[in-house]
Amino acid sequence: MTPAADETRLFECETCGGVGIGHNRPTCCGDSMTGVGTTETAVSKPSLETLLQTVFDMSGTELDVCLCVMEGGELTVTALAEQIGYERSVVARHLNHLADLGVVEKRRRIRPEGGHVYVYTPQPPEVVRERLRGEFLSWVRLATAQLDDLQREKVEAIADAETDERQWTVFQEQ
Template identity: 90%
Template structure:
């Protein structure tokens, strides 16, 4: 089954095994990458919560904090904690994580009565989407490298066994 032209597709280089994601066929090594057919897969489509939790290490609580800032505009930790009923330290930790991702902007505001407070402002949705997309692509690159290491580690451990016996018998059915 061929996906629609405007759908994001997965590509793989036949030479080096590199992976590409996009709308147009990227080039790698000695030419265009091959499209990977993903119509029949054992992998189910992740929910947004699963994606955010897996890739960005966001808990359900952090997602709540993120959505509240997105809807509430400029907020302090105290204002947000009161609004959503979480402890201030929990809210502060999640807001700092979201600021590291570039999903919210953290600014210091001087208080008229003295001292300062940090305020958190949501980034525009297109900025959030692009930041998360960039982080996701980095995650995919790292995950792909892990899969390559898995294969290499298995082959190397078999080769390092120093015996003529088959090392893969563990994986055979009895």
């Protein structure tokens, strides 16, 4: 199956094993990277909810909060909590995470009667898409490093084996 010209593709460097994602063939180690086939795979296409949960640690509740801000414009935590029926602390936590992701902008506003309040404003859709894409690519880089570590640990365990017993186990973070 040949990908469409405007389809995002996956590439791999034959020299170092680096991975590239894009529309055009990137270069690495001085050569063009090789396109990775997109035929059958054991991995199923993730739903948007699965993608948001896995990569961005975004729950269904946080997605609700995000969509409400996108639709509602500038909102305070209190106004949004009343609008969607979630506890104020839950809404505040999710809005802060969305601000960290760059999906919403958090600004402090001085109140005329004194004190201040934070207001949250949605970023334009193209900014949201680029921020999430950047975070996703960072996640892919970190996930690839985890797989590289797994392979390194396996090879080292086999190389260090002094017996015929099975030496390799999957290492998990404690």
